[in-house]
Amino acid sequence: MSPWHDTASKLDDIYLGDPLLARRQIKNQPQLLVLNRTYHKFLPIRRLVDGISGRDMSARKCLAQEVQRYRHELRNSGFREVSAGDVEHQELLDQLTSFLEIEFQTKPSPSEKTFWVEKTITRDAVMRAFQEYDDHGIPAGFREAQKWFVSNPKTQAPYPAKIIWGIATNAKGSDFKSFEARVGLKKAGFECADLSKSPPNHNGRRYLEEGAVRSSIRSSRERNPVARALCIEHYRKMNNGNLVCTICHFDFAVAYGPLGEGFMHVHHLNPISEAKDTRRVSPEIDLVPVCPNCHAMIHRGGETRSIVEILRILTQS
Numbered sequence: 374m375s376p377w378h379d380t381a382s383k384l385d386d387i388y389l390g391d392p393l394l395a396r397r398q399i400k401n402q403p404q405l406l407v408l409n410r411t412y413h414k415f416l417p418i419r420r421l422v423d424g425i426s427g428r429d430m431s432a433r434k435c436l437a438q439e440v441q442r443y444r445h446e447l448r449n450s451g452f453r454e455v456s457a458g459d460v461e462h463q464e465l466l467d468q469l470t471s472f473l474e475i476e477f478q479t480k481p482s483p484s485e486k487t488f489w490v491e492k493t494i495t496r497d498a499v500m501r502a503f504q505e506y507d508d509h510g511i512p513a514g515f516r517e518a519q520k521w522f523v524s525n526p527k528t529q530a531p532y533p534a535k536i537i538w539g540i541a542t543n544a545k546g547s548d549f550k551s552f553e554a555r556v557g558l559k560k561a562g563f564e565c566a567d568l569s570k571s572p573p574n575h576n577g578r579r580y581l582e583e584g585a586v587r588s589s590i591r592s593s594r595e596r597n598p599v600a601r602a603l604c605i606e607h608y609r610k611m612n613n614g615n616l617v618c619t620i621c622h623f624d625f626a627v628a629y630g631p632l633g634e635g636f637m638h639v640h641h642l643n644p645i646s647e648a649k650d651t652r653r654v655s656p657e658i659d660l661v662p663v664c665p666n667c668h669a670m671i672h673r674g675g676e677t678r679s680i681v682e683i684l685r686i687l688t689q690s
Contacts, residue, residue, distance in 0.1 A: 375450035377406060380424040385411040387431055394431055396477040399469075403484040406452065407465065408491070413476075415469050418443065418489065448549060452489040453542050460543065462488070492542055492557060499523075499561050502540035506532055514545040520569040521551055523558050534558060534565050601639045603656035618664035620683050625664075638668040644677045 388395035395413060399405070402417035422437035424430040444454070455461045465488045466481070473479050503525045511517060511533075518533030525532055538554030539546055555565045609616055616637050617624045625633030640663045641654070654660065661680065663671070670686070671678050 376425045377421060377447065377450050377452070378408070380421045380430075381406060381408050381411055381416050384416055384420060384424060384430050385413055388413050391431065392477070396473075396479060400473060400477070400479055401482045401484070403482075404487050404489070405469070406447075406489045414472060415488075418447075447489055451492050453492050453544055453548070455488040455490055455543070457485055457487075461490070462486075465490070496561050496563075498541045499537060499558065499563060500525075500527075502537045503527075503532055505540050506537060511536060512540060514547065515539060516546070520567055521555060521565055522568050523555075523563050523565045526563070531566070531568060600654055600656045600660060604639050604660035605635075605637065605662060607657045608662050616662060618667055619661045620663055620667040620680060621687060623664045623666075637662045638665055639663070640668055640671060640680075642680070 388399075389412060398417050398420055399413060399415050402419065404418040405415045406418050406421060407415060417435075419435045419437040420430045422443055423432070423435060426437070428436055447454075455465060466486055469481055469486065473481060515533075515536045518536060521534040522531035523534040523537050524530070535546065535549075535551045535554045538544075538549070538557055542549075542557070558565055605616060608619070615624055616626065616635065618637070619640075625636045627633075629636075639660050642659055642661065663680075667683060667687075670683055671680075
């Protein structure tokens with residue numbers, strides 16, 4: 374959760390206790406953060422800036438500078454701008470008008486509204502972006518891609534990842550970085566790849582081959598399944614029956630329901646790969662449950678980082 378989300382929850386609580394304040398601020402502010410998880414949904418950004426800066430969000434005068442100063446922070450926190458002329462703007466304005474009429478029997482002030490919404494992109498939006506790219510080519514504000522491409526699942530053809538993300542989110546190329554596009558596309562269920570070293574075919578698009586059968590022989594250390602089960606049982610007791618990652622506290626059962634129940638990696642605090650022979654392990658002392666993400670970060674680059682080190686990195690990021 375970003376400071377914007379945390380502060381929005383606090384401002385929402387203030388509004389619940391002071392409806393007149395909510396009516397005045399939401400009605401008159403031109404820049405609004407849209408959060409469906411809050412009761413009031415539309416929250417004035419300059420008031421949120423006051424809150425993030427430790428100032429009183431209910432004060433009569435707002436002390437925050439113009440919102441333009443905070444555009445970069447909003448984008449880095451996962452929000453995108455929807456202004457007049459954008460496809461979604463009228464729908465959001467209608468929702469704001471409806472909310473104010475039902476809740477406060479008033480209408481938005483005449484000032485032009487700009488909304489900041491979370492970058493939650495559906496698969497359909499990306500599929501429409503593929504079609505728009507086919508129809509109109511590279512939009513203004515972008516340049517031809519050389520490296521990162523996203524695969525269209527219908528045709529298997531690669532498309533420039535940043536451009537497709539920009540079209541899907543209605544954002545300009547200067548609004549976000551390439552890695553943000555790749556993360557967003559992956560969350561929406563699409564695969565990205567670096568095609569900078571693959572040769573282009575006759576129409577300028579790049580294709581890679583995969584799926585060949587390969588045989589290999591490898592040796593691995595035997596892991597004791599009983600030790601794993603006892604480790605899981607021990608940590609469940611410590612967490613009131615819940616199985617959570619020791620580092621980030623992710624619970625697969627909470628996130629995925631019955632499908633995720635009981636799923637978790639178990640990490641050896643003393644790497645089993647370094648054992649010269651069989652050894653004795655204590656499930657309660659030598660093993661800890663960690664999610665696949667944290668387990669991958671522990672061992673990334675062939676290293677074995679401590680739980681404390683990964684916790685420190687996670688809390689500082």
